[in-house]
Amino acid sequence: MPAARNVMMAAMAVKENTAFVGAFNPTKFEEIEREVAKAVVISQEPAAGEMAWPGTKINLRMILRSSIPVGTITGIDATVSQKYEKANLGVVEAEIGKSEAKTIIDAKEKYQQLTPVEKEKVDQYIATQYGAAANKETVYNSLSLLMRI
Numbered sequence: 063m064p065a066a067r068n069v070m071m072a073a074m075a076v077k078e079n080t081a082f083v084g085a086f087n088p089t090k091f092e093e094i095e096r097e098v099a100k101a102v103v104i105s106q107e108p109a110a111g112e113m114a115w116p117g118t119k120i121n122l123r124m125i126l127r128s129s130i131p132v133g134t135i136t137g138i139d140a141t142v143s144q145k146y147e148k149a150n151l152g153v154v155e156a157e158i159g160k161s162e163a164k165t166i167i168d169a170k171e172k173y174q175q176l177t178p179v180e181k182e183k184v185d186q187y188i189a190t191q192y193g194a195a196a197n198k199e200t201v202y203n204s205l206s207l208l209m210r211i
Contacts, residue, residue, distance in 0.1 A: 099126055099127075099128070100126070100127040100128075101124040101125065101126055101127065102124065102125055102126075102127050102130065102211060103122050103123070103124055104123050104124065104125050105122075105123040106120060106121060106122050106123065107120070107121045108120065127151060127211060128150060128151050128152030128155065129150050129151070129152065130150055130151045130211065131148075131149075131150050132146035132147070132149055132150065132151065132153075132154060132208065133146075133147050135207075135208070135211070137204075137207065138204045138207070138208070139196075139197065139200040139201050139203070139204040141192045141193070141196045141197070141200075141201055142192070142201055142204040142205065142208075143204075145191075145192065151208060151211065154205070154208050154209075155209065157191070158205060158209065161187050162183055162187070163183060163184050163187040163188075163205075164209075166180045166183060166184055167184075167202070167205055167206050167209050168209065170206070171203075171206050171210065172202075172203060172206065173198065173199040173202040173203055173206075174199070176202075181198075184198070184202055185198050188201050188202065
């Protein structure tokens with residue numbers, strides 16, 4: 063059992079900050095949507111699928127999803143990989159989040175699943191962001207993978 067610690071408490075005067083507090087509109091804070099930080103398990107011991115006794119300690123190595131460097135993810139189209147070589151998933155999400163393509167990418171995992179209207183919107187987005195010569199199917203599938211990690 064850990065030893066008890068003595069904790070000293072002291073009263074502190076609160077600095078007058080009426081001007082600072084008055085500078086904010088508290089109703090606006092209620093409008094801000096709070097996003098839950100999502101973490102991804104990148105390794106674990108014992109490995110997934112290994113037999114372990116009940117009560118075995120499991121070590122997880124986790125990273126915030128938005129901070130995963132795109133360059134560390136395999137199977138990504140070269141055009142996408144080059145564009146985001148030094149960026150993380152948060153940058154990709156922010157860029158895609160500003161487009162009409164986001165709704166489509168969120169809804170359909172593979173390019174082949176898209177309707178003609180969806181393909182037209184996605185193709186336009188890809189041509190604008192990655193160039194007209196980009197392979198639309200592999201770029202879409204790569205973006206879809208990145209958004210689903």
